[in-house]
Amino acid sequence: MAEEFNIAHGTKEEQYKALLPQLRALVTGEGDLIANMANISAVLKAQFDFFWVGFYLIRANELVLGPFQGPVACTRIAKGKGVCGAVWEQAKTLIVPNVDIFPGHIACNGQSKSEIVVPVVAKGEVIAVLDVDSEYLNHFDEVDRRYLEQVVTLLELD
Template sequence: MSENLFLPDTESRVEKYEALIPQIEALISGESDLIANLANVAAALKEGLDFFWVGFYLVKEGELVLGPFQGPIACTRIKKGKGVCGTAWEEKRTVLVEDVDQFPGHIACSSASKSEIVLPAIKNDEVRLILDIDSDQLADFNRDDQTHLERLIKIIENKL
């Protein structure tokens, strides 16, 4: 796989996902190191879809610990059930938030973040890591994002 992404010249996020996800799958298919793969996934999502912040939190010793990411500096540790990431971890489900200021207990790592989608990667019924994507626009994520990102999470889960 080359180090270049090939994306359609379109405003459609769905079309970009359709082009990007197979490229991400090819990019990580030959690499066994989880951190290297997560770093490339974060970079590909940031570059390909121009999100404000894209990153991973890994479950370590009962906390989410910051892993590879692209964007401004971030919170380093998050407890289970706290904020959007901790909620996705605790509930083992995707959490889509249109306005982070309306989410009870939101952890404001950046005041520029306005909406968020968080997806858990699960193996053997345990959340192993979280994919966190933030936007600087309100209500920037929808069911199309959720569908495509859940497809990507399945690819990541197969690498765990």
């Protein structure tokens, strides 16, 4: 396990490409899901300076706040509620360019303006979501989707 990380430079895609092997090295050999989620959150926050990045885990039929980096967050989210609950329900990544116009958006922090949420799947079931917020409108795109979906596969849950 490599417990270090170097900030990558270049385009957003180049940064993600450089980040993936570092994340893989960071989680390799560590079997604890929470520890790996914590390190992934820390690396994504440090690399991209996202406003908020972290995980919500399914516990007793609701999403419960897990490891994260950023301001205080909502602790529990119901299935189908807000962006995170919608991703859990639909089992697919959602990019929200403007959270203020997303039906039922849960405003954990009013500074968040756009969001991407990626499901974390084990044995065909969503067990958590990776939630990334930005204080800028239209911050996330298909590059973020493609690479963040690869990031969650590093958790090796199947």
